[in-house]
Amino acid sequence: MAKTMAPQKATGPALDPGLVRKLLTDMLLIRRFEEKAAEAYALGKIGGFLHLYIGQEAVAVGATSALRPDDYVISAYREHGHCLAKGSDPKRMMAELFGRRDGLSHGKGGSMHLFDKSVNFLGGHAIVGAHLPVAAGVAFAIKYEARDQVIVCYFGDGAVPQGEFHESLNLAALWKLPVIYLCENNRYAMGTSTDRALAQTQIWKFGQTYGIPSEKVDGMDVFAVRDVVGRAVERARRDTTPSLIEADTYRFRGHSMRDPAGAVYRTKEEVEHEKERDPIALLRQRALAGGALTEADVRAIEKDVSDRIDEAVAFADASPEPPAEGLFTDIYKEG
Amino acid sequence: MAVMTYREALNQALREEMRRDPRVFVIGEEVGLYDGAYKVTQGLLKEFGAKRVVDTPICESGFTGVGIGAAMLGLRPVVEMMTFNFSLMAMDQIVNTAAKLHYMSGGQFSVPLVIRGPGGPAAQLAAQHSQSMETYYYHVPGLKVVRPTTPMDAKGLLKSAIRDDNPVIFIESETLYHLKGEVPDDPDFLIPLGQAIVRREGTDVTVVAYMGMMYRALEAAEELAKEGISVELVDPRTLRPMDTETIIGSVRKTHRVVVVEAGAGFAGMGSEIAAFITEQAFDDLDAPVERVTGANAPMPYARNLEKLKTPTTEKILAAVRRVCNANGS
Numbered sequence: 001m002a003k004t005m006a007p008q009k010a011t012g013p014a015l016d017p018g019l020v021r022k023l024l025t026d027m028l029l030i031r032r033f034e035e036k037a038a039e040a041y042a043l044g045k046i047g048g049f050l051h052l053y054i055g056q057e058a059v060a061v062g063a064t065s066a067l068r069p070d071d072y073v074i075s076a077y078r079e080h081g082h083c084l085a086k087g088s089d090p091k092r093m094m095a096e097l098f099g100r101r102d103g104l105s106h107g108k109g110g111s112m113h114l115f116d117k118s119v120n121f122l123g124g125h126a127i128v129g130a131h132l133p134v135a136a137g138v139a140f141a142i143k144y145e146a147r148d149q150v151i152v153c154y155f156g157d158g159a160v161p162q163g164e165f166h167e168s169l170n171l172a173a174l175w176k177l178p179v180i181y182l183c184e185n186n187r188y189a190m191g192t193s194t195d196r197a198l199a200q201t202q203i204w205k206f207g208q209t210y211g212i213p214s215e216k217v218d219g220m221d222v223f224a225v226r227d228v229v230g231r232a233v234e235r236a237r238r239d240t241t242p243s244l245i246e247a248d249t250y251r252f253r254g255h256s257m258r259d260p261a262g263a264v265y266r267t268k269e270e271v272e273h274e275k276e277r278d279p280i281a282l283l284r285q286r287a288l289a290g291g292a293l294t295e296a297d298v299r300a301i302e303k304d305v306s307d308r309i310d311e312a313v314a315f316a317d318a319s320p321e322p323p324a325e326g327l328f329t330d331i332y333k334e335g
Numbered sequence: 336m337a338v339m340t341y342r343e344a345l346n347q348a349l350r351e352e353m354r355r356d357p358r359v360f361v362i363g364e365e366v367g368l369y370d371g372a373y374k375v376t377q378g379l380l381k382e383f384g385a386k387r388v389v390d391t392p393i394c395e396s397g398f399t400g401v402g403i404g405a406a407m408l409g410l411r412p413v414v415e416m417m418t419f420n421f422s423l424m425a426m427d428q429i430v431n432t433a434a435k436l437h438y439m440s441g442g443q444f445s446v447p448l449v450i451r452g453p454g455g456p457a458a459q460l461a462a463q464h465s466q467s468m469e470t471y472y473y474h475v476p477g478l479k480v481v482r483p484t485t486p487m488d489a490k491g492l493l494k495s496a497i498r499d500d501n502p503v504i505f506i507e508s509e510t511l512y513h514l515k516g517e518v519p520d521d522p523d524f525l526i527p528l529g530q531a532i533v534r535r536e537g538t539d540v541t542v543v544a545y546m547g548m549m550y551r552a553l554e555a556a557e558e559l560a561k562e563g564i565s566v567e568l569v570d571p572r573t574l575r576p577m578d579t580e581t582i583i584g585s586v587r588k589t590h591r592v593v594v595v596e597a598g599a600g601f602a603g604m605g606s607e608i609a610a611f612i613t614e615q616a617f618d619d620l621d622a623p624v625e626r627v628t629g630a631n632a633p634m635p636y637a638r639n640l641e642k643l644k645t646p647t648t649e650k651i652l653a654a655v656r657r658v659c660n661a662n663g664s
Contacts, residue, residue, distance in 0.1 A: 103441075104440075104441065104443075105439060105440050105441030105443070106441040107441075108438055108439060108441050109439045109440065109441065113439040113440070115439065115440035115441070115443050115444060116443070117440070117443040117444060122407060122444070123436070123439070123440065123444075124439070124440075125432065127427055127431050127432075130400070130427055130428060130431060130432055131400075131432075132400070133396060133397045133398070133399070133400020133401055133403075133404070133428065134400045134401075134403050134404040134407070134428075134432060135404060136397070136400065136401050136404060137400055137401035137402060137403055137404020137405040137406075137407070137408075137412075138404040138405070138407060138408055139404070140401050140404065140405050141404065141405040141407075141408035141409070141410050142408070144360070144386065144405065144410060145408075145410075163396065164396055164397065164400065167394040167396060167397030167400075168397060168400070170392065170394070170397070171391075171392075171394070171397050171398070171401060174392070329442070330437050330438050330440075330441060330442040331437070331438055331476050331477055332437070332477065332479075332500075332501050333437055333442070333445040333447075333500040333501055334500075335500070
């Protein structure tokens, strides 16, 4: 139950250029997707609630890089990054945010309810804490059928005081289920800081209470996340051991687009200070310093990502509204 | 046909479906080692083992969520609520997750889940353990809600519920578990969800009732027959989706309706039935639809007050007589 806090320095072992390219591409893809989503929201093309993942990209990308494609992922309502990292198509995701026919759920889910069965992405759940028992159930089914997959369940620090967090950890530990509970501690549940919400702010320690391996990790360091999640995945796959991981991260934007600056409950200085830990900037620096990528490589990746997101927006724009009969389809599964 | 209790019929349904399909498992409080708080799961642990008869700690939200997650991956969980009153602890899982996953995912995921256990008024169990829980669930698109009145229905409907690809709320009754009746032995005997049944044919008035209220309505019908009033009894069996066609068909024949429900009347099942009858068959009515409902009060403990709270045979008799005299016939 080691605490993995120290970020690895550029002086560490040589980086695998292929891996670095993949991680940087995926993190940039999330960042650009979110930036475009914010623009589209301002233009009224996206409605309702929109919760951006900007600042937290290293968690989704680092964790997913430790998974097999057939492993499962489930998340809360700040889930665009997790869905993209799992390999979902940005075009269909953007179309879903736009409420269009070609969205992942044909426009019936929206930003908070992305689902993509083709990449084993199990949603998009917007009642805080409610998907944690569901993740335990997925792990239960994996074990029931003696398969060797695992599930990563992302949630925020806001879910920790909920009863379902504790019910889920208890069941996962009691029944030894192959689930990795990955708490993205971005320090604020909407506007409530962890020290105003939790008697125990070291969230990883709750894992010790339930007797499961638990660690804290620098959530701005994609390699550290990959490393910690990788070990948790290995334990889960080997003998269905559950884990709790607390990733220390930060959201650079507000809670949602209705809280654009996030300025009431935290200072501008704090936000600016945290932006010095920007996980994408850190990875870029490290990749260049270690020689894994050249400036030209990075520019090419940025161009490619930017093109793919522009394509996603164009696709979403071009997709028609869902047909009226969609209102009454998929309420019940027929046959 | 064998004669067995309602409890045994449910047990047989579970046993047959577990034998038929290895994806079916039972999960809940005291379902295994204890053999079920009401013995509905008696002997299942012995036959199927702890992998498929899963005892849980007391955490309704937690183990209902486990059922949903397992169902998303294609298993067919049967979640037992020791009593349905406890399902309120899991209401978010049921209403916000189980009922909506298929819709929110645009049909990508489904939740073939049964949540079953006893509910409705029982004997002196007081306010928190004696109430009609179906009212909280039949409002929700995405759920199916079943209330089986007889041992035969208990078996045939539970088997259909387990084979259904959607979340089904299946509410039994403590007061009916000991009731005996004929039950087919055929392991493929099914009663489709969404089909009402006419329990007694009649010509003068339609009485709609289910569960314990159906038995009181039957008593009333016998009594009324002596007065020359011919009562047709319709049991919806499934409350959502409701077989409105059978009920409307009966109304077109009798032109008078009394709906009986154990729960408090306000925004209850009777309100909904009265509404669709008014919408679809207003011209066929010779009298306003009458409701006989539980009083608009929590369930009291004291025996005399409990009786006042609950629809009795006398109250049903009075309502039918009122309806039949309404236009002076």
